[in-house]
Amino acid sequence: MTLIQPVGALSFMALSVVLFSLGLYGALSRKSTVMVLMSLELMANAININLVALSRFSAPAEMTGQFFAVFSMVVSAAEIGLGLALVLALYRQRKTVEIDAMQELKG
Amino acid sequence: MSALAWFIPEYLLLAGAFFALFAELIVRREGVAAAAGALFASLAALSALAIGVRPAAFGGVLELDQVSVTVRVVLATLSAVYLLWLAGRGMAPERSREAAAFVLLATLGGMLMVAARDLMVLFVSIELATMPAYLLMGYRRDDEHTLEGALKYFLLSMTTSLVMLYGFSFLFGIAGSTSFAAIAEAPGAGLLGAFSAVFVFVGLLAKMSAAPFHYWAPDAYAGASPASVAFVSTVPKLAGAAVMVRLAVILVPGVPALPTVFAVASLASMLLGNLAAFPQSDVRRLMAYSGVAHTGYMLLALSAGSAAGNAAAIYYTIAYAAPSMAIMLLAAEEGTAVDDFAGLAARRPAAAWTSVVLLLSLVGVPPMVGMFGKLVLFTAALDAGRLALVLVAVAMSVVSAGYYFRVLRAAFFVGGRAERVPRVLPAAVAVALLTAATLALGVFTGPLVRWLTAAF
Numbered sequence: 001m002t003l004i005q006p007v008g009a010l011s012f013m014a015l016s017v018v019l020f021s022l023g024l025y026g027a028l029s030r031k032s033t034v035m036v037l038m039s040l041e042l043m044a045n046a047i048n049i050n051l052v053a054l055s056r057f058s059a060p061a062e063m064t065g066q067f068f069a070v071f072s073m074v075v076s077a078a079e080i081g082l083g084l085a086l087v088l089a090l091y092r093q094r095k096t097v098e099i100d101a102m103q104e105l106k107g
Numbered sequence: 108m109s110a111l112a113w114f115i116p117e118y119l120l121l122a123g124a125f126f127a128l129f130a131e132l133i134v135r136r137e138g139v140a141a142a143a144g145a146l147f148a149s150l151a152a153l154s155a156l157a158i159g160v161r162p163a164a165f166g167g168v169l170e171l172d173q174v175s176v177t178v179r180v181v182l183a184t185l186s187a188v189y190l191l192w193l194a195g196r197g198m199a200p201e202r203s204r205e206a207a208a209f210v211l212l213a214t215l216g217g218m219l220m221v222a223a224r225d226l227m228v229l230f231v232s233i234e235l236a237t238m239p240a241y242l243l244m245g246y247r248r249d250d251e252h253t254l255e256g257a258l259k260y261f262l263l264s265m266t267t268s269l270v271m272l273y274g275f276s277f278l279f280g281i282a283g284s285t286s287f288a289a290i291a292e293a294p295g296a297g298l299l300g301a302f303s304a305v306f307v308f309v310g311l312l313a314k315m316s317a318a319p320f321h322y323w324a325p326d327a328y329a330g331a332s333p334a335s336v337a338f339v340s341t342v343p344k345l346a347g348a349a350v351m352v353r354l355a356v357i358l359v360p361g362v363p364a365l366p367t368v369f370a371v372a373s374l375a376s377m378l379l380g381n382l383a384a385f386p387q388s389d390v391r392r393l394m395a396y397s398g399v400a401h402t403g404y405m406l407l408a409l410s411a412g413s414a415a416g417n418a419a420a421i422y423y424t425i426a427y428a429a430p431s432m433a434i435m436l437l438a439a440e441e442g443t444a445v446d447d448f449a450g451l452a453a454r455r456p457a458a459a460w461t462s463v464v465l466l467l468s469l470v471g472v473p474p475m476v477g478m479f480g481k482l483v484l485f486t487a488a489l490d491a492g493r494l495a496l497v498l499v500a501v502a503m504s505v506v507s508a509g510y511y512f513r514v515l516r517a518a519f520f521v522g523g524r525a526e527r528v529p530r531v532l533p534a535a536v537a538v539a540l541l542t543a544a545t546l547a548l549g550v551f552t553g554p555l556v557r558w559l560t561a562a563f
Contacts (some may be wrong), residue, residue, distance in 0.1 A: 040262075043273070047269060047272050054276060064285055078234075082241060083258075086257055
């Protein structure tokens, strides 16, 4: 018996669900926009784990999921860069990144 | 002709986007970039029309069926008209060359979205269409309202993109492939299939600003410059509607509850959008809520779950896009408050009568295109037995006349400032073209809807 047991697809999916839920909870509840961006990153990583794991267990030969994960990483890196640029531009105007400060537009 | 040549419109848009960034270094005049962009976009529209329907290409990841062809021609035409307006008026106080490039890139993303037959291509092209939209919404870098609106738009849009992508990852897991054909043929996946379909459509509904995921739209629009809103609220929305229809076609057989989800979202959007638009005094906010309502009508067609309903959803979104863009362009010229339209009939009679045509089309008064859009939509929904929802939709159309007429009342019956904005020919031509389309497109309803129906 080896110490390392083979891990099934379900374990990876469970990990991904937990990470995704943590990220979604953070994105909806955090007060600082930087923390919200980090939570979004967590959600993106949960998706990547899901893609790679599902690819490994459903169609390992084609590696579609791995390619999909690479695309998703590049796109989310670009999005986070854009988001940080927006946060930075807003910080220069207001000297704060708190969500609660964003009450100027309402209705 | 090789498959590479079928995507000449996309190459033209990409070339136009890069050219727009540098055009003003060659010819030192404000507006050259947008004018060049308009030229590239209109060439793209013409070539898309000439290329027409083509079978699946590149291993089946892209396909040009009737819907893709129609939507890509309309997308390129709308962005050409928009850039024509931009060439005349610009994005004051900022320079407009980056805006021209962003518009072309977003249109490119939209055109790929409607041709995509693979989750990976679809995801990348959705992002290509939305990322320039964030930049357009936050275009005034030193205005904190603009930045706040853009950041709200960005945070919500990215969250919903990720929710949608999570759905995509499960769809891929079920089918073992990212191609739409394989997903449509995948055996009924039960709970996991329903779960992933809900994730995908929650993401898409939020992007289309359907209730109950609409709350970002009024804030984001009210912060942005009206010229940005004119583009962001129409072109990406049309591409999004086409994608929703496409995904509904492949997912509804496996998840029979989806039409009910659309019906509920439709009811919520129609009620909330139309009632919340009433107290608004800002044209951008008013149009944001009216956009929520129009998404509701579109979803009503989608909830029919028939070929006629799918075609009606796309036709209706086209019929909504043209007048809605023109109204926002007029707001960009006149001012963003409803009161800024006061005295419009006295100082610019042509613009005032134009807004009559545009707003009546949004209400659905004949002979404008909006009425024909509602007609095909209600017919499809009635055939599917959604009588109650159609009655709500008709009642809400009547209600919507109330807030659209407030703009007209200001324009015709309230005295306002006398000095008028300087006349600019390209901008006037752009608005006139959109108005002419609003007036004349209704004539082609029958053939166009039949042609769209053939795709399903």
